[in-house]
Amino acid sequence: xxxxxxxxGILGCANIARKLSRAILRTPGVYLYAIGSRSLEKAQAxxxxxxxxxxxxxxxxxxxVLDDEDVDAVYMPLPTSLHMEWVQKAxxxxxxxxxxxxxxxxxxxxxxxxxxxxxxxxxxxxxxMWVHHPRTAKMKELLKRHDLIGNILEVHSSFFVPMxxxxxxxxxxxxxxxxxxDALGALGDLGWYCVRAILWVHDYDLPASxxxxxxxxxxxxxxxxxxxxSFVWGDGSVASMHCSFHxxxxxxxxxxxxxxxxxxxxxVIPYEESSAHFSVRSFDKRExxxxxxxxxxxxxxxxxxxxxxxxxGIKNGxxxxxPSWPTITxxxxxxxxxxKLSIEKGYREIQLKA
Amino acid sequence: xxxxxxxxGILGCANIARKLSRAILRTPGVYLYAIGSRSLEKAQAxxxxxxxxxxxxxxxxxxxVLDDEDVDAVYMPLPTSLHMEWVQKAxxxxxxxxxxxxxxxxxxxxxxxxxxxxxxxxxxxxxxMWVHHPRTAKMKELLKRHDLIGNILEVHSSFFVPMxxxxxxxxxxxxxxxxxxDALGALGDLGWYCVRAILWVHDYDLPASxxxxxxxxxxxxxxxxxxxxSFVWGDGSVASMHCSFHxxxxxxxxxxxxxxxxxxxxxVIPYEESSAHFSVRSFDKRExxxxxxxxxxxxxxxxxxxxxxxxxGIKNGxxxxxPSWPTITxxxxxxxxxxKLSIEKGYREIQLKA
Numbered sequence: 001x002x003x004x005x006x007x008x009g010i011l012g013c014a015n016i017a018r019k020l021s022r023a024i025l026r027t028p029g030v031y032l033y034a035i036g037s038r039s040l041e042k043a044q045a046x047x048x049x050x051x052x053x054x055x056x057x058x059x060x061x062x063x064x065v066l067d068d069e070d071v072d073a074v075y076m077p078l079p080t081s082l083h084m085e086w087v088q089k090a091x092x093x094x095x096x097x098x099x100x101x102x103x104x105x106x107x108x109x110x111x112x113x114x115x116x117x118x119x120x121x122x123x124x125x126x127x128x129m130w131v132h133h134p135r136t137a138k139m140k141e142l143l144k145r146h147d148l149i150g151n152i153l154e155v156h157s158s159f160f161v162p163m164x165x166x167x168x169x170x171x172x173x174x175x176x177x178x179x180x181x182d183a184l185g186a187l188g189d190l191g192w193y194c195v196r197a198i199l200w201v202h203d204y205d206l207p208a209s210x211x212x213x214x215x216x217x218x219x220x221x222x223x224x225x226x227x228x229x230s231f232v233w234g235d236g237s238v239a240s241m242h243c244s245f246h247x248x249x250x251x252x253x254x255x256x257x258x259x260x261x262x263x264x265x266x267x268v269i270p271y272e273e274s275s276a277h278f279s280v281r282s283f284d285k286r287e288x289x290x291x292x293x294x295x296x297x298x299x300x301x302x303x304x305x306x307x308x309x310x311x312x313g314i315k316n317g318x319x320x321x322x323p324s325w326p327t328i329t330x331x332x333x334x335x336x337x338x339x340k341l342s343i344e345k346g347y348r349e350i351q352l353k354a
Numbered sequence: 355x356x357x358x359x360x361x362x363g364i365l366g367c368a369n370i371a372r373k374l375s376r377a378i379l380r381t382p383g384v385y386l387y388a389i390g391s392r393s394l395e396k397a398q399a400x401x402x403x404x405x406x407x408x409x410x411x412x413x414x415x416x417x418x419v420l421d422d423e424d425v426d427a428v429y430m431p432l433p434t435s436l437h438m439e440w441v442q443k444a445x446x447x448x449x450x451x452x453x454x455x456x457x458x459x460x461x462x463x464x465x466x467x468x469x470x471x472x473x474x475x476x477x478x479x480x481x482x483m484w485v486h487h488p489r490t491a492k493m494k495e496l497l498k499r500h501d502l503i504g505n506i507l508e509v510h511s512s513f514f515v516p517m518x519x520x521x522x523x524x525x526x527x528x529x530x531x532x533x534x535x536d537a538l539g540a541l542g543d544l545g546w547y548c549v550r551a552i553l554w555v556h557d558y559d560l561p562a563s564x565x566x567x568x569x570x571x572x573x574x575x576x577x578x579x580x581x582x583x584s585f586v587w588g589d590g591s592v593a594s595m596h597c598s599f600h601x602x603x604x605x606x607x608x609x610x611x612x613x614x615x616x617x618x619x620x621x622v623i624p625y626e627e628s629s630a631h632f633s634v635r636s637f638d639k640r641e642x643x644x645x646x647x648x649x650x651x652x653x654x655x656x657x658x659x660x661x662x663x664x665x666x667g668i669k670n671g672x673x674x675x676x677p678s679w680p681t682i683t684x685x686x687x688x689x690x691x692x693x694k695l696s697i698e699k700g701y702r703e704i705q706l707k708a
């Protein structure tokens with residue numbers, strides 16, 4: 001097989017893997033090459049349902065994917081509690097890892113994951129798709145326009161998905177509510193995006209302190225089903241985030257500057273695949289500026305492509321590991337840790353070390 | 355003069371009094387009858403600039419307006435620290451009081467104001483205009499539609515006015531930043547509306563607790579220029595509010611239910627006088643419902659009319675005092691007190707007594 005193609009293996013048949021399979025199929029320069037599940041039958045059905053090429057390797061275990069020497073990279077949509085074990089095993093086999101979020105249950109655990117990847121020279125990237133959308137770059141460009149926005153003072157972000165409307169038994173049987181599998185619940189599944197967005201606005205400058213707001217909710221097993229948190233930076237800038245498995249669908253990011261405001265209604269998953277909107281209201285302009293970003297490639301395909309570009313560079317010796325991706329992953333995880341700790345400490349303010 | 359007309363006197367020439375003068379002029383059944391200022395010249399200029407009728411009484415003191423037996427009601431746009439003194443004096447003279455917000459510096463002070471009015475049988479209403487807009491009734495009607503909204507889980511409201519963009523010396527010379535005159539600063543001037551809106555969504559059911567969020571800001575004199583707070587109800591419902599004299603113009607209210615969401619971008623002062631919008635996104639409907647409420651009368655004119663209707667009822671013996679207005683004023687003031695106390699206590703959670 002030609003060296004310029006990056007061959008992907010997928011570990012597990014999670015729902016989200018359908019979206020990624022489609023993205024890999026549609027991304028130039030990458031190949032949907034293997035799938036492994038604990039059940040060979042499930043893997044076969046998944047490959048068939050998701051248009052895997054006829055020569056794809058179908059395995060009855062995750063390890064078999066890792067043992068396949070032709071696999072360059074794995075996409076890992078496993079429950080969070082399995083990430084450390086399987087990233088370590090993948091890195092042992094030299095596989096680059098595209099890791100579904102939340103990457104780990106804690107920063108301490110994430111550091112082991114990242115260290116394993118670094119040690120073995122494999123690239124780690126988390127599966128946060130929206131940062132790869134061209135709208136995101138366009139938003140950043142306008143946020144940097146001091147004449148439009150001024151100094152950024154407040155950022156608010158909410159991500160709500162009414163899980164019971166989709167699945168009446170969600171709180172009973174979904175892994176995102178299972179303390180053994182995805183103990184961070186709504187914070188890891190939804191809050192992750194709000195925290196990442198707030199950090200992204202701040203060019204990944206960590207806040208000085210984080211506090212969770214009274215009113216977090218939990219399953220009987222102690223998994224977070226809703227929470228809010230507030231952040232303060234040293235310069236007085238503030239942010240707040242809200243995530244919930246209960247409230248009606250919402251994916252908002254609002255950035256307030258001294259001069260202008262940026263609003264996006266669907267920052268996590270654009271309502272449409274081929275175009276995405278946001279608006280900027282500036283103090284001295286009567287009408288809001290409605291910005292539309294067209295894209296031929298979906299954000300998940302662009303993520304796969306950006307990940308594959310790094311791998312190609314490593315394979316052909318023209319590039320190396322890109323530490324910026326695990327760095328922003330770690331910062332997001334640090335804030336999640338602080339929010340969780342604040343909740344555990346009765347909503348106490350948590351000071352962050354830079 | 356015919357009994358069916360309510361004659362208004364205005365105490366002071368504050369900027370906001372221009373809007374109210376215009377509203378009184380345009381409201382049927384009321385008469386713009388008198389203005390008093392500590393300076394007769396200022397009162398004369400104000401009356402001339404604001405189209406007072408040629409027979410209007412122009413006085414060089416507030417007390418002269420109160421001493422005028424033909425004045426039925428006063429509109430009081432004085433600095434908050436003067437409210438208690440002048441409402442007490444007005445009630446002594448049997449004048450009904452339309453009181454600019456924030457009505458008082460504390461609930462304790464408000465209770466004295468309200469008690470004075472009750473004792474003398476005069477109606478007290480605070481100057482929160484948006485609750486009188488027909489859009490508000492329409493929003494309430496849709497919020498009660500369980501098929502559209504479901505149970506209300508979260509409410510977020512922000513009111514920001516970038517004061518320095520309007521007046522570079524705002525933080526130096528405006529009364530809203532003067533600890534002697536309007537000590538509640540942005541919390542009283544802007545946060546008042548967010549708190550009222552959140553209580554309105556909850557049919558004025560007080561939350562169980564209130565906490566201010568780290569990151570409040572102050573003038574050198576200790577007046578709040580920005581703050582945020584979060585509320586929790588006994589049933590687990592939450593709300594948050596943000597107010598700021600620094601960030602770009604924003605007047606948002608977002609209500610999130612299990613099934614649907616209500617968003618309004620200009621809840622305090624509709625962008626247009628004659629029509630006002632809001633939108634409802636419901637889980638099972640693809641497109642948001644954009645609701646437009648037309649109104650021939652501005653919200654400030656409707657406020658004047660609603661206030662005058664009570665007074666007419668009292669005057670002609672067909673009605674009495676409406677205690678619901680001071681009741682919702684008091685509840686709003688209670689929340690402001692709790693936010694201020696929380697800030698003073700280092701952002702401690704404050705439990706409210708029902």
